[in-house]
Amino acid sequence: MSIWKSSLPVLFLILLGSCHRDAYHYLKKRKYVECELVGITAWKSDSYPRYEQFRDQTDQEQLKKYLFSKNVILKTYSYWALIEKSAHGYLQLFDRALQETSKISQKCGCRGETTSIASSAYFNFWYSQMVEEGDSLVFSAPQKLYRLDSMIFHHSIQDQELLEVVKMNGLYKGK
Numbered sequence: 194m195s196i197w198k199s200s201l202p203v204l205f206l207i208l209l210g211s212c213h214r215d216a217y218h219y220l221k222k223r224k225y226v227e228c229e230l231v232g233i234t235a236w237k238s239d240s241y242p243r244y245e246q247f248r249d250q251t252d253q254e255q256l257k258k259y260l261f262s263k264n265v266i267l268k269t270y271s272y273w274a275l276i277e278k279s280a281h282g283y284l285q286l287f288d289r290a291l292q293e294t295s296k297i298s299q300k301c302g303c304r305g306e307t308t309s310i311a312s313s314a315y316f317n318f319w320y321s322q323m324v325e326e327g328d329s330l331v332f333s334a335p336q337k338l339y340r341l342d343s344m345i346f347h348h349s350i351q352d353q354e355l356l357e358v359v360k361m362n363g364l365y366k367g368k
Contacts, residue, residue, distance in 0.1 A: 216247040223266045226313055228301035235302060248274035265295045272314040277321055287341055290314050291350050312354050315341060
């Protein structure tokens with residue numbers, strides 16, 4: 194076996210780790226969170242492809258460590274990734290996000306705003322679950338969204354922005 198063939202797996206792992214580090218460092222330096230589409234004409238943001246790379250190439254244990262970061266932008270992107278990736282633990286993650294007191298700057302669509310980490314994580318999850326079905330948009334995971342809405346309604350920490358959105362969704366008929 195040639196040295197090149199035996200070195201390919203190692204080279205692949207080095208490149209994969211380097212891509213993760215590049216996305217990590219890029220996101221860590223950002224001053225605000227960007228959704229997939231920004232601006233009045235809804236163009237693809239510069240940060241979102243890096244976020245997708247970060248999400249796809251960072252394992253869950255490392256993402257959980259980033260939740261303790263002092264960098265609120267990295268922390269927010271980590272919540273996004275964990276809630277999207279998690280099949281079962283997303284409610285505990287979202288509960289933790291609701292308890293975060295840090296505010297972040299966020300650009301989504303044509304809006305730039307200061308918001309909570311929980312609000313940002315919820316909206317990212319909400320948009321990531323929208324799929325086209327014929328001429329309309331539907332949720333690909335309505336049960337997961339229903340559970341998040343229920344948690345927002347019944348949580349001891351009331352995020353008014355999230356409560357209004359949940360009422361508009363109409364999936365959960367709480368309070």
